[in-house]
Amino acid sequence: MRVRRTTVSAMILGTAMLGTALLGASAASAAGTSTCSALFDDFSYTSPNDSALTGNGWQARTNAGGPGVVGAAWSSSNISFPTVDGSKVARLTAYTTGNAGGTSQAELLTGERRFKDGTYASRIRFTDSPTSGKDGDHVNETFFAIGPQQRFDYDPDYSELDFTEYLPNGGWGARGPIAYQTSYNGYRLEPWDPHNAHSQQTSSLNGWHTVVTQVWDGHVKYYMDGALLGDHTVDEQTGQYPVAPRVPMSVNFNLWFIDIAGHKGARSTYTEDVDWFYYAKDQVIAPGEVTATATSLRSSGTTHLDTVDSGLCGGSTTTLVKR
Numbered sequence: 001m002r003v004r005r006t007t008v009s010a011m012i013l014g015t016a017m018l019g020t021a022l023l024g025a026s027a028a029s030a031a032g033t034s035t036c037s038a039l040f041d042d043f044s045y046t047s048p049n050d051s052a053l054t055g056n057g058w059q060a061r062t063n064a065g066g067p068g069v070v071g072a073a074w075s076s077s078n079i080s081f082p083t084v085d086g087s088k089v090a091r092l093t094a095y096t097t098g099n100a101g102g103t104s105q106a107e108l109l110t111g112e113r114r115f116k117d118g119t120y121a122s123r124i125r126f127t128d129s130p131t132s133g134k135d136g137d138h139v140n141e142t143f144f145a146i147g148p149q150q151r152f153d154y155d156p157d158y159s160e161l162d163f164t165e166y167l168p169n170g171g172w173g174a175r176g177p178i179a180y181q182t183s184y185n186g187y188r189l190e191p192w193d194p195h196n197a198h199s200q201q202t203s204s205l206n207g208w209h210t211v212v213t214q215v216w217d218g219h220v221k222y223y224m225d226g227a228l229l230g231d232h233t234v235d236e237q238t239g240q241y242p243v244a245p246r247v248p249m250s251v252n253f254n255l256w257f258i259d260i261a262g263h264k265g266a267r268s269t270y271t272e273d274v275d276w277f278y279y280a281k282d283q284v285i286a287p288g289e290v291t292a293t294a295t296s297l298r299s300s301g302t303t304h305l306d307t308v309d310s311g312l313c314g315g316s317t318t319t320l321v322k323r
Contacts, residue, residue: 034293037118037281037307042294043090043274044303048076054111056304061107061254067140068256071100078106078255087298089125090274092255096137098263107254108274114308115145116248119285120163121212123275123294124253128168128177128206133268138171138258141272143211145249154186154195159245161220163213166205171258177204181213181222183232183243195241199230208275212287218244226287251277281308 045053048060060076078093092106126141147159162182170176179201187194199222212223220232220243235241255272276294285293297305 034280034283034285034289035297035305035307037283037310038293038305039279039308040276040294040297040302040305042088042276042298042303043081044088045081045090047081048079050081052304056306057110057112057114058108059111061109068105068258069096069100069103069260072096072103072105072257074107075104078104079108084125084273084275087275088303090253092253092272092274093269094139094255094257094271095133095267095269096257096260096263097267098260098265100260102267103257103260105254105256106272107252107256109252109254110250113147113248113250115251115279115281116159116245117215118282119212119214119278119280119290120145120161120251121210121278121285121287121290121294122163122253123208123210124164125208125273125275126166126168126205127271128204130268130270134263134265135268136169136262136264137260137268137270138167138169138262139270140171140254140256140258141166141168141270142252142254142256143274144254145245145251147245147247147249150186153188156186156241157246158184158186159247159249160184161213161215161245161249163222164205164209164211164224167258168204168206169262177206178202179205181230181232183220185235185241185243185246193237195235195237195243197230197232197234197236197243199232201229210287210291212285212290214284215244216282216284218242220244223287251279279308 060079061074062076080091081088082091090108094105096103122143129135142165144162150158165180168177180198182196182198185195209224214221218233222229232243253274278294
């Protein structure tokens with residue numbers, strides 16, 4: 001992001017340790033084995049005020065500040081959980097009238113920083129056009145992870161992975177559609193000078209896509225729909241600074257406006273839908289296995305699973321929530 005209940009044993013959840021991807025090994029070989037030291041959520045909630053949402057570690061942003069239009073609002077009412085194609089999704093809604101007072105943005109994030117090495121994934125519906133109003137706004141549809149704010153310029157502990165930022169109408173001087181995957185090791189805000197590596201694509205992402213990122217052994221590998229988009233190790237400006245995360249991060253989805261320069265007409269409203277989120281701690285899971293695991297969990301009726309802190313298929317308990 002540019003500056004910007006049923007208790008069962010983890011051993012049962014894992015079924016068996018055979019085939020599980022551990023500590024940089026190859027991906028697990030069977031669906032359902034990638035549930036140890038993992039988090040899965042399919043966003044089966046009723047509203048941003050649902051106690052289950054906050055109980056499972058998520059929160060809707062309401063505090064002011066960047067990124068986006070200076071003076072714009074961040075409202076919890078911009079987060080909803082409709083049923084789409086038979087499944088609950090987290091829907092982010094943002095709108096603008098072309099001025100800061102008429103601009104409202106959305107962000108759904110984890111309250112704790114628990115995520116570092118491992119595999120991150122989400123199935124997201126990006127959109128090219130507003131649901132109402134005229135098109136053309138420099139909107140940013142984003143899935144990312146981020147650590148604490150910088151303590152000083154080029155802070156070497158600063159950690160941020162933009163799994164995908166999608167700009168259907170462009171922005172930052174680029175024409176759209178364009179998508180970025182960016183890995184950070186610090187930056188200077190004024191004048192802007194990042195230590196980062198990035199990949200980009202210039203085709204439309206309108207529709208559903210599965211975004212997967214593997215973080216291991218100094219590499220950050222970005223995939224979309226199974227295709228490798230980039231493998232980042234050091235910053236592209238100097239080639240000296242590692243861009244894999246140095247500290248634990250939170251996971252975030254947000255929808256915001258880079259600026260209001262492209263706005264036309266009255267109010268325009270945009271949406272971004274998130275079908276599910278998955279994270280496997282200290283494990284490299286292949287994109288196909290991620291999808292198989294998510295499908296398997298959903299088929300079993302599981303709406304939320306959190307074994308991140310339970311150890312890799314140890315004997316500790318975990319929380320598995322089913323419909």
